[in-house]
Every structure is written in structure tokens, then in C-alpha cells.
Amino acid sequence: DVKVTQSSRYLVKRTGEKVFLECVQDMDHENMFWYRQDPGLGLRLIYFSYDVKMKEKGDIPEGYSVSREKKERFSLILESASTNQTSMYLCASSLRPGVAASYNEQFFGPGTRLTVL
Amino acid sequence: GIQVEQSPPDLILQEGANSTLRCNFSDSVNNLQWFHQNPWGQLINLFYIPSGTKQNGRLSATTVATERYSLLYISSSQTTDSGVYFCAVVASTSGTYKYIFGTGTRLKVLA
Numbered sequence: 001d002v003k004v005t006q007s008s009r010y011l012v013k014r015t016g017e018k019v020f021l022e023c024v025q026d027m028d029h030e031n032m033f034w035y036r037q038d039p040g041l042g043l044r045l046i047y048f049s050y051d052v053k054m055k056e057k058g059d060i061p062e063g064y065s066v067s068r069e070k071k072e073r074f075s076l077i078l079e080s081a082s083t084n085q086t087s088m089y090l091c092a093s094s095l096r097p098g099v100a101a102s103y104n105e106q107f108f109g110p111g112t113r114l115t116v117l
Numbered sequence: 118g119i120q121v122e123q124s125p126p127d128l129i130l131q132e133g134a135n136s137t138l139r140c141n142f143s144d145s146v147n148n149l150q151w152f153h154q155n156p157w158g159q160l161i162n163l164f165y166i167p168s169g170t171k172q173n174g175r176l177s178a179t180t181v182a183t184e185r186y187s188l189l190y191i192s193s194s195q196t197t198d199s200g201v202y203f204c205a206v207v208a209s210t211s212g213t214y215k216y217i218f219g220t221g222t223r224l225k226v227l228a
Contacts, residue, residue: 009157032201033216038157042218042219042220042221043203043218045216047213068119088158090158090160104147104148104166104207104214105148105150105162106150106162106216107162108152108159108160108161108162108203109159110157110159111156111157111158111159111160
């Protein structure tokens, strides 16, 4: 079974702090994703990565950066946390999309509920 | 871009009842997934179903790609089925792929 883990289930930080959210997958997936989920807004893509050291902006990258130094690990960084970044953060992974449609199946981690005070 | 709509937005059932959740999408897609988000927030994979019909216990799903919809059936519902159900599609545009999520159906099953 694919397993995606996230470093924390709950996190409380103060405004202005630098925050690191870590995500690790154990299935050698090429693609990894960071989403945030807010009531009424659904899941929104922040960043994704399709290979080591590669990253692409999603729909709402402002205020975030990412790092992918190893294939299994994808980090989301809040350089200076703000209260409007209080949210549920979800990490996902998938094989690279290819001719075989099954490569597109996404698998999610348990999520991190971040509160910025 | 592709629009993904789910219906109904909210559903309340008595334990033991059956239900059908619908996912409509506005253009052709490469694949479709159904997820259940449990009360702790994790998205659990239910089905990967770009076309056809699949069954897993009390749950089954059907996707008719040519008519741009998918259905999730829940039979003999249990309180543990409560949560939010999402469908997500993958669409390709100019060689890049994007996952697009529906807005979800919030299900509450009463004991």
C-alpha cells in the first residue's frame, strides 16, 4: 500500500514564524503536491513537484515556497506565517502521468491542521 | 477550464439507507477518483475509475466518460460513512496534467 506521511497532525505557530511542513511518501512516486483546504473553498493547489529539485506553482503559491531535495520528501515552507495561512494542509503523491492511465491516481497524507496566532 | 460539480451538496440518511452521489464534469478527462474525507481530515481513496463500474463492499462506482458523469453508490449506510465525498478528475492541457476537485457532498448518517 502507498503510504504518505506528514510530520505533524496539529501545529500552532505565531505570526512571523518560519514554518516547515514535511511530507514523505514510500512508493517512489515522481509527483508530489501540496494543497490547502478551507471551508467553502475546497482543495486548492499550492505547489507541485514532478521530480527532484523541480517545482511548479499551483493556483495559490503566494506566501509559500517548497523544497524537494529527495524523491520521497516534499517540504512546504511558510517564510513568515500569517493568520490567513491558518488552514488544513494536505500532501499527496502520484506516479508521473503517462500513457498508462493508472499513473494518475493520487494518494493523500493525513493532513496538518495549522493555526497561526 | 474544466468544471466539476457534485450533487447533492448535503445529504442526511438514516442508518441502513442507500444513496447515490453524482459527479458531473464539463469536458473529457483522463481519469476520475472518488475520495472519502473522514472526520479527522484525511482523504481516503475509494475508487480510481476513469470508466466502467467497480465495487468494493457496500460501495460501488460507475463512470460514463462519454456522458461526463460518475456515480458513487453507498448501500446499507453506516454511521462511519459520514464525512465528505469528493470526486477529482485529471485533465490535460498542452501536455501538462491538472487535478481538479469537485466541491464535495457532505454526508451524515444517523444512528
